[in-house]
Amino acid sequence: MNAKRNYSACSGCSLCLLSCPVWRSTHDIRLTPHGRAKAMQHGASANDLRESVESCTLCGACEPACPENIDLLGMVSGLRASSPLFKRRVEVGMDGVLPAPTDEISTPTILLIDHALAENPALLESIIQHFGGSLAIGVARDSGFDISHDLCDGIAIDEERLANFLSPLKTTLRVIVADGHLQHALKTWLPGVTVVSLGEALSTLPQVRQQLRDSDFYVIESVAFHRDHARLISHYDNLRLTIGCTMNLDLQRMAIPTTASARHSGKVNVDDQVRWILEGRQPSRIVVEDVADIAAFGRVTDTPVVHLANLI
């Protein structure tokens, strides 16, 4: 893989627009990766691009589409980093919502949950059981919510904070991550440790795959998928062929995001996005990887919506 390039390499082909939820919603080129890169080529400052940067959902569908291999997500976080608007911080993710089921260091696999999963202990328990129970998998006490937040906003992460966060993860064999942004960064931060998304980890389990039906509509979590698109497209294509189900993939094979769990300025209406995902489709059941998508689909359709971990 060639090194990622910066905005200067944008030739204006517009391929990034085709899978962009903000483009689909607004049809305003200024609010797209193409618009941002071209504006920067013509001298735009971070402040000039404030509205554009705030509107981005960071779903990442633009990056695999870019033939110039531009770091389009890095471009957004870089612009956020130089904007005073994105200097706010959330509380450190020592959330204490749930006690860790086991001592973190002793389990071969550690699960890093996201906000939505933290609020759904029953689902969390189901996930733990799928991976062999609390002896096999531990839930990290420190979920790194603040670090994920800083990654999205281009804020430099405090070295000591990062070291504390990574410390228990370095001694394990595998880390399963519910947050796509965090998962992508952990792959760099934890060499030698297998880092996978929760969606990929669950959809690889035979007992989960056995419960999927050809009449299901499977909703891939977009951030983790697009961050590792070249590899994961085979995984999900194989799943689709094996099961015969349909998925939230567009014709470019990008995952159409609901944006339900994304932080953005609201240019994308989640309900409209869900309606578009379901247009022309009549599944018997909707299976989601992202916990936040359960509510998003539930608001728009009467079709049963279930998380991948709750199929059994």
Next chain:
Amino acid sequence: MSASRSANAVITNAFGNNAAFTCRTLNLDIPVIDIGTFPADPVAANSLQGIKRQQTNPKRWNEPVWGEFVLALRVSDVEIIEQKFVSGTFATDAGGTAYGMPHGVVIAKDAAQISTLLQAAQQYKVPVTVRGGGLTTEGESVAFGGVLLDMTGMSRVLKIDAENLSVRTQAGIFWHSLAEALRRQNLDYLSAPLNMTSSVGGTLGVGGIDVNSARLGCSADQAIALQVVTPTGEIVECSDSENSELFQRVILGYGQFGVITEATLKVRPYTPLAMHYFYYTSLSEAIADLQMLDANDVSDYSGILTMMDKVVNLLVAFDSDQRETAFKTDWLHRLRGHGEFGIALKMALYYAVHPWRWREALFLRERKNTLFPEFRRPEHMRNGKVVDRTVVFSRAVWKHWGSRQMVIPDLATSPEKFIDTVQKANLVCKKYFPHYTLYCVGIKLRADHAPHYEMSCIPPDAVTHAYGCEFEPMMGDLNADAMYSRDTLQSFKNEIYDIGVAVGASYYRFGGMMKGYIRRVFGDAVVDKHLAMKRKADPNMILNRDVIF
């Protein structure tokens, strides 16, 4: 001059001395030229005095009335964006050789907004340049001052009629986005450029060629009806039966007679493609086979894509198993192309006896290794069939052909003239560039649309079919050691177009920087007729000024 004749010539050399000599030739056909007297030094500092400099790009419009115009638009609630970095977004097109800055950008919202814009533009005589996907290569969608109207703001599909196989859509939509919506109903458009970010309106204005155009015609011929905002701001619905004269002018009209805001298009049931590739080392054989298939309606898709003129790929594809079977039974044995193994063997033998061309061999091998898997990406294949042909081709085109600068001169001829024309143009391309691609495809014509074709890319002598070819040199990142000046690129295009003038061809890209060819190609009578119509429809010549007139 006969080769066996001797000739005498007297020349005056640069030093003013006369010198007489005899040139006795045996078998060489050397023309004898009376060189006469040398003119003044052609590269002297004063050599261009009195000669008007030829300007390729139009002069930038820049009038003080702009401020009043903007005020008038704002009063009418039309947002005009004047930030330089937004104007800069539209500073060039896919060609990347024409640069121009609009004074302001309007993002299209609806026909009423565009009507208001054009009425004000007429009143204040402000030029308006309309842009869809910006995939022009000669600066046709670049605004040299005035307003840039970004039609992609109107990108919604309005109604899909699955029963009657038609769709009504806003015209700024990319064909790919239309395909996304149609696929949900298991439908597809008929034909569209193999580029996902071509816009519907832009394509209908110039033609639109697909690998199924030999069977289904160009994209412009699939339009059933249009909503058009005329240059004076009237919002008009037109079709072959309603306001047909406007319909004739707007289709293939290079944006001169109105802004297409909505289009009703024919659609068809979606089918995956069974694709076959045949490889040739002879361009003429490949084209002859292509024309044989087209003339006999053998395949649903056909076209030629080459790696220089060394490996010529004839693509043949089918929508149905039935037609594929008939092809295999009745036509396959008549094709002279090879399979992958056959061409690899042939090329290996060729380069074994031409070892000094090892760089070329390496280039071809690298190109094969890069491109072939791209056309067979597993996620876009099902049961051996291609499920998203435009995605596959378009991604490959952008990734492996695209660069910051592109020139793609093209020629369109009647079937009879095509092989000879392509061969001549191929020699020109080869002379200028070590690495290039040639794309050829047939276009079925509609007899009832003959008025649409006047002064368009459809050559006047083509009756049932036309054939188009385009040459794309590889530049920039793809070939880092091959950077070319604009002068070289322009000379290359001119030389290709000169062939077209000589054989009576037409062109897809005759606007923008190539508009100097329009009168040579179409003749004064036709151009003056269209110019008179344009002046009547657009009294102040504000709409897409300088694109062709």
